[in-house]
Amino acid sequence: MSGNTHRELPTSIDATQALLAEGRYVADRALATAVFLALKLKRPLFLEGEAGVGKTEIAKVLSATLGRDLLRLQCYEGLDVAAALYEWNYPRQMLEIRLAESETRGADREKLAADIFSERFLIKRPLLQALEPNPRGAPVLLIDELDRTDEPFEAFLLEVLSDFQATIPELGVVKAAEPPIVIITSNRTREIHDAIKRRCYYYWVDYPSAARELEILHKKVPAAALDLAQEVVAFVQRLRKRDLFKLPGVAETIDWADALIQLDQTSLSPEMVDNSLGALLKYQDDIAKIRGTEAAQILEEIRQEMNAAKLQAVLQA
Structure with a gap:
């Protein structure tokens, strides 16, 4: 989409699911329901x-x-108001003060103070930008990985999430005419305070089923042959049942399939799995645990199941 063109919000769960599918996002009914309700009720959607x-x-x-x-x-430890909401352009303010003093010598200090704390010296950060009128409609505000911040920042967020407004001492209250579409994510490295969650519609995004992950792979990596896509999904699904430091997510499944395509692979082999595990697993201990015998055993189990399924299909034909 480009220019000022924007669409109205979906009016049903089916329409929401179709909207996400249009963006190549495979959402199950429960997730589509959560997104629809958050949009309909104009509440932040908290995804954990x-x-x-x-x-x-x-x-x-x-x-x-x-x-x-x-x-x-993008959240991080130590994130503060200056990086999230606004800050003053101090170098420009100092320059303005010096110019005013050199030109008038007897500059009206009150007038000068009012001038340098006007909007033209304000550096607007994402939270403030989200509260301003937008010709394309209310923006999507992504507060990513909130669990990386600390509790003082959560407390600061409460005003924004409760009333969709923020206070700038020198200028007053900035309130959104139309609430932004707020998506908050957390990887749950720590618990987020209940006060934040109460203001949001909550949804836990789990690993997808094998069928849904295969559908995701077809949309994201359409060049992957069917057999390769099935083997990749089956392999990843089994890895998620192993005791690993970091289980592979959907993003890693997509990355791995794409890497295998670049290597001109149409199916998995023990050697190729061993050589390409770095696209799927991100910790050496996990790679060492899976590489070799373990990977070969998983691959053999997958082959046996796929052959059995194909035989069953032939018998039922």
């Missing part, structure tokens, strides 16, 4: 789950399919 399961992607897809601007606040 393991890294790589597609939480952030929902905000990107809503921005693209609805034709709304995407404002992303």
Whole structure:
């Protein structure tokens, strides 16, 4: 989408599911329901789950399919108001003061103070930008990985999430005429305070079933042969039942399939699995645990199941 064109919000769960599918996001009924209710009730959607399961992607897809601007606040330890809401352009303010003093010598200090704390010296960060009028409609505000911040920042967020407004001492209260579409994500490295969650519609984004992950792979990596896609999904699904430091998410499944395509593979082999595990697993201890005998055994189990399924299909034909 481009220009000022934007679409109205979906009016049903089916329409929401179709909207996400339009952005190549495969959502089950429960997730589509959560997204629909958050949009309908104009409440932030709080998505929690393991890294790589597609939480952030929902905000990107809503921005693209609805034709709304995407404002992303990437959270980190020590995030403060200056980085999230606004800060003053101090170098420009100092320059303005020096120019005024050199030109008038007897500059009216009160007038000068009012001038340098006007909006033209204000650097607007994502939260403030999300509260301003937008010709493309209310933007999508992504507050990504909130669990990386600390509790003082959560307390600051309460005003924004409760009333969709923020206070700038020098200028007053800035209130959104139309609430932004707020998506908050957390990888649950720590618990988020209940006060934040109460203001949101909550949904836990889990790892997808094998059928849904295969559908995701078809949409994201259409060049993958059917046998390869099935083997990749089956392999990843089994890895998620292993005792690993970091289980692979959907993002890693897509990356692995894409890497195998670049290597001109149409099916998995023990050697290729061993050589390409770095696209799927991100910790050496996990790679060492799976590489070799374990990977070969998983692959053999997959082959046996796939052969049995094909034989069953032939017998039923």
